[in-house]
Amino acid sequence: MLDQFLQHLTVEKRLSVHTLTAYKKDLEQFAEFLEKTYNLTELSQADFRMVRGWAVSLVEAELHHRSVNRKLATLRSFYGYLLRCKVITMNPMLRVSALKTDKPLPQFVEEKSLLLLFEEMEFGADFEGLRDRLILELLYGTGMRLAELLELKDGDINFYDLTLKVLGKRSKQRVIPIYKNLADLVKSYQSLKNEQFPGTNVLILTNKGEPAYAVLIQRIVKKYLSAVTSLQKRSPHVLRHTFATHLLNNGADLNSIKDLLGHSSLAATQVYTHNSIEKLKKIFKQSHPKA
Incomplete structure (x- = not known):
């Protein structure tokens, strides 16, 4: 389903190559986490607890909250796609909230x-x-x-x-x-x-x-x-x-x-x-x- 999802983003959403690369990397990282932590090989079988567990592991690895939220946004897009395709009946992201982040002002050169x-x-x-x-x-x-x-x-x-x-x-x-x-x-x-x-x-x-x-x-x-x-x-x-x-x-x-x-x-x-x-x-x- 990963390849089909990326194809969907390419053809229908017309996302840039850089965005597609980021989506693919995020999903591959999550798949690796599922296999290593839960011995799970199918992304479609993940539940909200597993997603939260991944988010916690990213925070513990000192990844910035904004970066974690971007990865969670990738999962929201992916599981929303699986739900529309009727691959899953329950979206695990519905019970996962974004992490709180500060909103720094854009930096600029004088x-x-x-x-x-x-x-x-x-x-x-x-x-x-x-x-x-x-x-x-x-x-x-x-x-x-x-x-x-x-x-x-x-x-x-x-x-x-x-x-x-x-x-x-x-x-x-x-x-x-x-x-x-x-x-x-x-x-x-x-x-x-x-x-x-x-x-x-x-x-x-x-x-x-x-x-x-x-x-x-x-x-x-x-x-x-x-x-x-x-x-x-x-x-x-x-x-x-x-x-x-x-x-x-x-x-x-x-x-x-x-x-x-x-x-x-x-x-x-x-x-x-x-x-x-x-x-x-x-x-x-x-x-x-x-x-």
């Missing part, structure tokens, strides 16, 4: 730090230098997700309209405006890419001319952000948070940011207002005579 990165960092004029700079400029300049960056094709950039198309979650396409300097950077990079690696329409490539992969992008982002920020997290998603926070701080309305990020609801975007409120509090404390 504007002056990113300006320092783009204005003073030496990237180099070779393929690797242009590519690394383009990766950072695209992530910060558009707020796109890592998976969306990896899916970008040469034809997705419209140099006349200064826009680019991305394929987001659930295969939803959206159009994002880009600034002229970014468009010029894309042109320079494409020219060098086509010269060194002709015949491929994938935008971001490795040094060997193969389509880039997630770990490579993460490594590049961490390398350059480490030079300008002391944030604990220095990931592509931090640049997405930075994009949204900087827009909000400079007067963009929340609905526009929601559309640019590709959020399905405003609730997901409202988390960025807290960062702005914290900034206002800081200014208030520094400036008001009675603060």
Whole structure:
């Protein structure tokens, strides 16, 4: 049933390759736990006590509550599918609650730090230098997700309209405006890419001319952000948070940011207002005579 479930997620839910990999890994880990702890080889035979036992074992292994909840969400999706397919008659997840978690504010890089990165960092004029700079400029300049960056094709950039198309979650396409300097950077990079690696329409490539992969992008982002920020997290998603926070701080309305990020609801975007409120509090404390 695992293969059928993953096929269902691929065809009907249209989940990304990265999400599918995470689902598969979660279910394989749970299956391993069932076999080792309960001598059970069928996922469909698990009950809520076994699921809770797995959650407890994950917490005892010092896995963060958010990570445990993500794994439990995988099981909810899987057992919901089994119930709809009438493989099981009782969903074991109905009696399993999510763990309580703190909701930390999204981390972002200060504007002056990113300006320092783009204005003073030496990237180099070779393929690797242009590519690394383009990766950072695209992530910060558009707020796109890592998976969306990896899916970008040469034809997705419209140099006349200064826009680019991305394929987001659930295969939803959206159009994002880009600034002229970014468009010029894309042109320079494409020219060098086509010269060194002709015949491929994938935008971001490795040094060997193969389509880039997630770990490579993460490594590049961490390398350059480490030079300008002391944030604990220095990931592509931090640049997405930075994009949204900087827009909000400079007067963009929340609905526009929601559309640019590709959020399905405003609730997901409202988390960025807290960062702005914290900034206002800081200014208030520094400036008001009675603060």
